[in-house]
Amino acid sequence: QVQLQQSGPGLVKPSQTLSLTCAISGDSVSSNSAAWNWIRQSPSRGLEFLGRTYYRSKWYNEYAASVKSRISIMPDTSKNQFSLQLNSVTPEDTALYHCARDLAYFDNWGQGILVTVSS
Amino acid sequence: QSALTQPRSVSGSPGQSVTISCTGTSSDVGGYNYVSWYQHHPGIAPKVMIYAVSKRPSGVPDRFSGSKSGNTASLTISGLQAEDEADYYCCSHAGIYGWVFGGGTKLTVL
Numbered sequence: 001q002v003q004l005q006q007s008g009p010g011l012v013k014p015s016q017t018l019s020l021t022c023a024i025s026g027d028s029v030s031s032n033s034a035a036w037n038w039i040r041q042s043p044s045r046g047l048e049f050l051g052r053t054y055y056r057s058k059w060y061n062e063y064a065a066s067v068k069s070r071i072s073i074m075p076d077t078s079k080n081q082f083s084l085q086l087n088s089v090t091p092e093d094t095a096l097y098h099c100a101r102d103l104a105y106f107d108n109w110g111q112g113i114l115v116t117v118s119s
Numbered sequence: 120q121s122a123l124t125q126p127r128s129v130s131g132s133p134g135q136s137v138t139i140s141c142t143g144t145s146s147d148v149g150g151y152n153y154v155s156w157y158q159h160h161p162g163i164a165p166k167v168m169i170y171a172v173s174k175r176p177s178g179v180p181d182r183f184s185g186s187k188s189g190n191t192a193s194l195t196i197s198g199l200q201a202e203d204e205a206d207y208y209c210c211s212h213a214g215i216y217g218w219v220f221g222g223g224t225k226l227t228v229l
Contacts, residue, residue, distance in 0.1 A: 047157070105210075108209070
């Protein structure tokens with residue numbers, strides 16, 4: 001049974017970096033069939049895909065065009081987890097952040113962390 | 120990469136059928152057979168109802184069905200039940216941009 005456990009701060013100041021981690025149990029971040037995603041949800045924008053990382057003989061990353069210039073998603077094979085860094089945040093980045101596994105559809109989600117961007 | 124277009128809301132009476140549309144472009148919905156639909160209740164992680172355009176995961180009632188024509192995908196719920204009331208999101212593969220979601224549709228069971 002796959003479980004995703006998220007961790008990270010719930011409050012970030014404007015212009016700083018949002019950093020979250022998603023620890024995986026029951027699967028491997030290096031799986032050749034799964035991909036590991038970050039998705040956020042807000043009342044104004046609904047569900048929004050941010051990016052994903054996956055391994056198919058080498059590592060790949062794909063990022064949404066809306067955040068491509070300021071996002072980084074990194075796998076950590078030693079801890080079987082992956083992380084999100086979103087730079088230069090603004091109040092518009094306030095949202096509930098989820099990590100999720102995809103097997104060409106999202107079948108497992110983390111518990112979600114509400115991140116507020118405020119001074 | 121813009122969000123896929125869904126109606127803001129749909130409604131139907133118990134026992135009726137409703138269809139939710141999801142319109143994209145040839146770079147997402149029209150270009151790939153990787154369209155999925157999610158049911159979302161507040162406070163709970165979204166649940167996949169349809170994947171690969173028309174496949175149902177085990178445990179999802181066969182009242183839920185999916186289809187695609189050109190750049191538009193559709194989710195049909197037949198025999199509406201009160202428990203179907205929720206927000207529904209479509210999602211499509213979007214090439215180098217990974218995935219793109221629709222804006223979400225609020226289903227009200229009258």
